[in-house]
Amino acid sequence: MASCLYSAAASAQATPEANLYAAGSLRGVLTEVSKSFADTTGKPVSTTFGPSGLLRGRIEKGEPAQVFASANMKHPRTLADAGGWSQPEVFTRNNLCALAQPEVKVSSANLLDVMLDADIKLGTSTPKADPSGDYAWALFEKAEKVRAGSFKALDAKALKLTGGPDSAKAPEGRNPYAWVMDEGKADVFLTYCTNAVAAKKDLAKLQIIEIPAELSVGATYGMSVRDGAPEAARALADYIRSSTAQEVFRKYGFGAI
Numbered sequence: 001m002a003s004c005l006y007s008a009a010a011s012a013q014a015t016p017e018a019n020l021y022a023a024g025s026l027r028g029v030l031t032e033v034s035k036s037f038a039d040t041t042g043k044p045v046s047t048t049f050g051p052s053g054l055l056r057g058r059i060e061k062g063e064p065a066q067v068f069a070s071a072n073m074k075h076p077r078t079l080a081d082a083g084g085w086s087q088p089e090v091f092t093r094n095n096l097c098a099l100a101q102p103e104v105k106v107s108s109a110n111l112l113d114v115m116l117d118a119d120i121k122l123g124t125s126t127p128k129a130d131p132s133g134d135y136a137w138a139l140f141e142k143a144e145k146v147r148a149g150s151f152k153a154l155d156a157k158a159l160k161l162t163g164g165p166d167s168a169k170a171p172e173g174r175n176p177y178a179w180v181m182d183e184g185k186a187d188v189f190l191t192y193c194t195n196a197v198a199a200k201k202d203l204a205k206l207q208i209i210e211i212p213a214e215l216s217v218g219a220t221y222g223m224s225v226r227d228g229a230p231e232a233a234r235a236l237a238d239y240i241r242s243s244t245a246q247e248v249f250r251k252y253g254f255g256a257i
Contacts (some may be wrong), residue, residue, distance in 0.1 A: 017043040017232035019064055022125050023071035023221070024163075024176075025094065025132065025192050028067065029043040033169040033245045034236075041239075043232040047180045051130035051163040060165035066233035069240065070202035070225045071192075074221060088222030091241050093255035096217045097193040098209040099177060099200075104187050107214045112143055116153055121160045123186030130163025135217045136190040142215045161185055164170060194253040218255075 008212060024029050026118075027049045034039050034045040048055070048063075052070040056078060059065045067092065070076045076088035100106045100117075106114045113217050127133035138159065139239050143150035161167065172178035177191050177199040188209075191199075196208045211217065239245055 004182045010023050012067055013036055018045045018236040019048075019066040019233065020069065020173040020236060021048045021050075021059065021063070021065035022068070022069040023054045023055075023131070024067055025195055026221075027070055028198065029194075029249055029254065031142050031242070033240060035237055036244070036248070041232070041235065043235070045236060051126070053129040053131070054163075054165060057182070058089065066224075066226050066229040067237050067240075069221065070101060070131070071221055072134065073220055073222035076222045077129070080106060080224055082085065084227050085187070085224045088224045090220055090257055091223045092221045092246075092249045093256065094192045094194055094219040094221065094253075095255070096132075096139060096190055096219070097196040098211065099181060099186075099189040099191060099196050100209055101181060101187050102205045102207060106188065106207065106209055108210045110189075111212060112146060112150065112215065112253075114225050115143075116150060117148075119159075120153065121185070121187045122158050123180060123189035124158045125162045125191065126160040126164030126167060129165060131219065132191055133160060133163055135192075135219055138214050139190065139211065139217045142217065148215050158232070159186060161189070162191075175199045175202035178206065180205055197253050221254075 026063040034047055034156045038044050047190040047216040052075045068076050073088050079085040080087045098111060114120055125132035127137055140151045143154060161174055170176040175198050177189060177195050180186055181189060195229055200208055222239055224236055231233060
């Protein structure tokens with residue numbers, strides 16, 4: 001997984017003082033926030049992005065993350081409960097939306113009907129590896145309460161196209177969700193609303209469909225800091241939750257703490 005290094009101009013070659021591992025859905029916002037932190041403090045930040053569950057596994061195998069920003073509370077809490085990490089704190093929120101191909105006749109009102117249509121290819125991320133997939137299955141559970149039999153049907157048909165260890169990778173420079181849709185791998189794809197906005201910037205013809213209230217699933221993002229991490233890492237975590245950084249999160253479509 002590629003890493004990026006951000007630092008103040010005067011210390012561009014400096015050794016990173018904070019090592020941040022973060023969910024792939026945070027790539028845009030935390031790239032900007034990390035640069036702002038480095039420019040403000042002079043403390044460079046190393047960033048690594050990927051599916052939260054896969055990142056947690058890498059951390060458990062010994063990778064040197066100091067701050068872990070996950071797309072759910074479960075993965076940082078697992079680290080904390082095992083020892084060596086702080087209990088996670090909420091630092092932002094997100095929601096699920098649906099991306100749809102331009103020819104699909106879909107709206108919030110008929111989204112469940114469309115997802116259940118046998119001719120519709122329904123894409124998701126990969127549960128357990130990527131919280132976006134877990135949230136999709138939470139939506140399926142809500143669908144069961146709306147219409148009996150929905151969970152079994154959606155669970156059986158959902159295509160796990162992103163976020164897994166063996167998922168196909170988008171070409172360099174392409175948004176992964178836009179690429180999946182551009183390749184025709186799905187007719188409807190469930191992902192974070194922030195991912196959907198980024199995908200539409202890449203592929204303007206896509207539709208973004210708001211999830212109806214009875215199926216709506218919110219995502220709570222949690223952050224933990226490794227015990228004994230350097231002061232710069234703890235300062236970065238504080239900065240991510242600061243009003244300055246939260247303004248950047250809002251700009252990218254994330255919800256407030």
